[in-house]
Amino acid sequence: MKALDENGISLVELEVGEKAIIAGIEAKDKKKMSKLLALGVLPGMKVKLLQKFPSFVFKVGNTKIAADESISRNIMVRKD
Amino acid sequence: MDCCKSRKSIFSFLKKNFIDKKNEERSETKKHKLILVGTPNVGKSVIFNYLTGSYVTVSNYPGTTVEITRGTGKIGDEMYEVIDTPGMYSLIPITEEERVTRTLLLKEDPDLVIHVVDAKNLERMLPLTLQLKEAGLPLMLVVNMMDEAERLGRFVDIEKLGKILEIPVAATAAAINRGMAEFKRKVADYGKKRAA
Amino acid sequence: MVKKEQLEFHNLKFHRYFNDIEKAAGDIESMLKSDYRLSKRTIALLLLQDDEEIKALVKKKEKSFDDIDSIIKKTRESCPEPLQYLIMLEHQGKVEKILREVVKNHEKEESSIEQWLDNITIRPLTGIPILLLVLYFGLYKFVGQFGAGTVVDFIEGNIFEAYVNPWINRLVVSLIPYKPVQELLALDYGIITLGIRYAVAIILPIVGTFFLVFSIIEDSGYLPRLALLVDRTFKVIGLNGRAVIPMTLGFGCDTMATLVSRTLETKRERIIATLLLALAIPCSAQLGVILALLSGRPYAMAVWVGFIFLVFLLIGYLSAKILPGERPDFYMEVPPLRIPKLNNVLEKTFSRMQWYFIEIVPMFILASVLIWFGKITGLFDFIMNALAPVMSSMGLPKKAAEAFLFGFFRRDYGAAGLYDLQKSGALNGVQMVVASATLTLFVPCIAQFSIMVKERGIKTALAIVGFIIPFAFISGIALNWMLNTLGVAL
Numbered sequence: 109m110k111a112l113d114e115n116g117i118s119l120v121e122l123e124v125g126e127k128a129i130i131a132g133i134e135a136k137d138k139k140k141m142s143k144l145l146a147l148g149v150l151p152g153m154k155v156k157l158l159q160k161f162p163s164f165v166f167k168v169g170n171t172k173i174a175a176d177e178s179i180s181r182n183i184m185v186r187k188d
Numbered sequence: 189m190d191c192c193k194s195r196k197s198i199f200s201f202l203k204k205n206f207i208d209k210k211n212e213e214r215s216e217t218k219k220h221k222l223i224l225v226g227t228p229n230v231g232k233s234v235i236f237n238y239l240t241g242s243y244v245t246v247s248n249y250p251g252t253t254v255e256i257t258r259g260t261g262k263i264g265d266e267m268y269e270v271i272d273t274p275g276m277y278s279l280i281p282i283t284e285e286e287r288v289t290r291t292l293l294l295k296e297d298p299d300l301v302i303h304v305v306d307a308k309n310l311e312r313m314l315p316l317t318l319q320l321k322e323a324g325l326p327l328m329l330v331v332n333m334m335d336e337a338e339r340l341g342r343f344v345d346i347e348k349l350g351k352i353l354e355i356p357v358a359a360t361a362a363a364i365n366r367g368m369a370e371f372k373r374k375v376a377d378y379g380k381k382r383a384a
Numbered sequence: 385m386v387k388k389e390q391l392e393f394h395n396l397k398f399h400r401y402f403n404d405i406e407k408a409a410g411d412i413e414s415m416l417k418s419d420y421r422l423s424k425r426t427i428a429l430l431l432l433q434d435d436e437e438i439k440a441l442v443k444k445k446e447k448s449f450d451d452i453d454s455i456i457k458k459t460r461e462s463c464p465e466p467l468q469y470l471i472m473l474e475h476q477g478k479v480e481k482i483l484r485e486v487v488k489n490h491e492k493e494e495s496s497i498e499q500w501l502d503n504i505t506i507r508p509l510t511g512i513p514i515l516l517l518v519l520y521f522g523l524y525k526f527v528g529q530f531g532a533g534t535v536v537d538f539i540e541g542n543i544f545e546a547y548v549n550p551w552i553n554r555l556v557v558s559l560i561p562y563k564p565v566q567e568l569l570a571l572d573y574g575i576i577t578l579g580i581r582y583a584v585a586i587i588l589p590i591v592g593t594f595f596l597v598f599s600i601i602e603d604s605g606y607l608p609r610l611a612l613l614v615d616r617t618f619k620v621i622g623l624n625g626r627a628v629i630p631m632t633l634g635f636g637c638d639t640m641a642t643l644v645s646r647t648l649e650t651k652r653e654r655i656i657a658t659l660l661l662a663l664a665i666p667c668s669a670q671l672g673v674i675l676a677l678l679s680g681r682p683y684a685m686a687v688w689v690g691f692i693f694l695v696f697l698l699i700g701y702l703s704a705k706i707l708p709g710e711r712p713d714f715y716m717e718v719p720p721l722r723i724p725k726l727n728n729v730l731e732k733t734f735s736r737m738q739w740y741f742i743e744i745v746p747m748f749i750l751a752s753v754l755i756w757f758g759k760i761t762g763l764f765d766f767i768m769n770a771l772a773p774v775m776s777s778m779g780l781p782k783k784a785a786e787a788f789l790f791g792f793f794r795r796d797y798g799a800a801g802l803y804d805l806q807k808s809g810a811l812n813g814v815q816m817v818v819a820s821a822t823l824t825l826f827v828p829c830i831a832q833f834s835i836m837v838k839e840r841g842i843k844t845a846l847a848i849v850g851f852i853i854p855f856a857f858i859s860g861i862a863l864n865w866m867l868n869t870l871g872v873a874l
């Protein structure tokens with residue numbers, strides 16, 4: 109299952125400092141998906157990748173979120 | 189010397205918590221029940237302290253409030269049992285704490301559920317408000333951290349929000365004590381309306 | 385704005401599925417006959433979202449559960465995405481519509497100083513040096529040197545040893561003619577002269593300073609930053625970044641930390657954290673006394689720190705390998721850094737100290753009573769004699785067994801026993817390191833053990849302790865052998 113058509117890329121593929129809009133949440137792993145939904149990471153929101161190492165840190169709306177790669181990978185985005 | 193000072197305040201703290209509480213319990217038989225819910229870091233604990241006057245560990249760390257904290261406070265003319273819950277992100281629990289919170293909503297019969305949200309992050313938090321309302325709980329919304337949101341250039345029309353959601357909504361900046369008296373009055377009004 | 389439209393199209397595309405969900409929810413609603421406190425619509429939606437707990441509840445309450453279940457299955461199959469995702473999208477669509485009406489944004493970026501501070505704490509290049517500074521000044525300088533050194537010396541030396549103890553001893557001896565009762569209350573191991581003295585003179589300053597530092601760090605919002613910095617390392621030992629909370633709190637009080645470890649998501653993580661807390665994290669009281677013990681000998685201190693750290697990583701790594709279960713996920717909100725509020729910090733410190741004292745003082749008194757009982761019945765000498773061969777294989781004098789025995793009552797109690805032993809000049813550098821290391825690893829105190837039983841169950845708790853006791857002594861023997869073989873003088 110894929111949350112979006114082929115144009116979306118994963119958040120982890122963005123460069124540090126790049127902004128994008130969240131296009132969907134990959135739903136292959138339902139547990140990881142519901143964690144992201146619970147954090148309020150939802151389609152349509154603006155996201156900015158702040159750093160990739162040692163953990164991924166990104167800003168969604170006005171909140172900073174830290175997550176490991178396996179979680180962050182499930183966020184599908186469209187570049188601004 | 190330092191230790192003497194701290195011990196003294198521990199004693200006054202103990203007295204405030206245990207002795208005062210006992211008296212309250214004796215004088216009041218029927219208390220209204222009020223449950224605070226919301227994600228960590230939205231200022232629930234500060235609001236709890238304001239309503240009860242007693243102390244609970246205020247934490248700036250997601251998930252440190254492990255156990256449910258209960259306190260008693262007088263709001264309007266009524267005595268309330270105030271329950272502070274561990275963080276809750278959604279009605280579907282993922283963590284142990286969220287499970288605890290939902291069980292509480294299922295088992296207790298609250299007279300009022302107060303959902304506390306961060307004004308800066310309404311997008312992320314209002315979905316839970318909708319879920320709680322859908323669940324048929326007696327709900328009130330507190331939009332907290334208004335000061336921080338304004339500093340970021342965000343203004344929220346609280347009255348309109350209340351009309352759309354059809355529930356009482358209060359705007360506060362609990363950390364600097366803004367809007368708190370008004371909020372408490374709204375809680376008291378709600379209690380009166382429910383009684384009528 | 386093309387993107388935004390595409391996006392709305394994406395959500396719209398899924399919107400039509402929501403009609404199916406809506407219909408299914410309506411059908412389920414009409415089949416729910418019992419009372420659930422939450423509205424039937426909510427129960428129906430939770431069922432559609434595969435909420436196991438609600439499913440079990442409904443199964444118990446409704447005769448028509450099988451029909452409900454088949455509606456759920458059918459709906460799930462007809463939708464291209466998990467129902468939870470679709471329902472969330474629908475809610476979010478509503479929220480967006482509301483916010484368009486009530487929120488006005490004149491976007492401003494947060495102030496640059498805040499951003500700069502935020503950034504340097506989460507980048508490894510600057511974040512790790514900052515972390516080391518926090519540890520050095522917060523833990524070593526303030527808790528270790530000021531709390532465990534200056535304040536302890538003052539209260540112990542200037543108050544207890546100079547005034548309280550001699551006075552109590554004289555008073556007890558003159559009032560009570562019976563030797564056993566005199567010993568219960570005062571003299572070497574009495575409730576007042578040992579129990580209360582340790583609690584007030586050694587533990588109070590150390591634990592107090594630690595909780596103060598911890599509260600400042602916690603209130604500033606620094607802990608989540610620490611979590612994201614250490615996540616990768618913690619994954620190696622089967623935990624995730626989130627576990628820094630119980631782990632750092634463990635340096636204050638392992639009992640409290642074991643309680644807090646329930647915030648970890650999986651059972652596997654909770655067991656690993658409980659084990660590591662019991663084994664390799666010295667609590668502040670123990671830490672303070674050990675720091676004081678080894679303070680004049682930097683190399684001895686380095687060997688102790690290195691050895692405990694190695695054990696921590698090794699056992700963490702091995703238990704992560706052995707225990708089944710999936711890799712933990714790390715995800716958490718990072719709140720903005722803020723200047724800690726004095727009020728919050730003080731109240732938090734006091735409430736933690738209060739918890740600690742309600743917990744500890746009875747234990748100290750109990751320990752004094754048990755030791756007194758052990759001494760007058762000769763049980764104590766018997767155990768000390770039995771432990772003598774173990775002590776000698778670690779190169780320690782027989783009297784060190786007393787410290788280990790004390791350590792069973794409270795971790796710090798044992799360390800404080802060592803402290804007394806060192807002050808009398810009975811231990812050399814190598815012996816002190818071996819004794820400190822073994823004592824650090826050795827059993828959790830009674831309070832921690834009881835929380836382990838309560839939180840993890842009696843079987844797990846016993847298994848952990850059953851592993852720790854022999855492991856601690858074998859480690860001590862190995863360390864002693866290693867240091868002697870290498871001919872190290874510390």
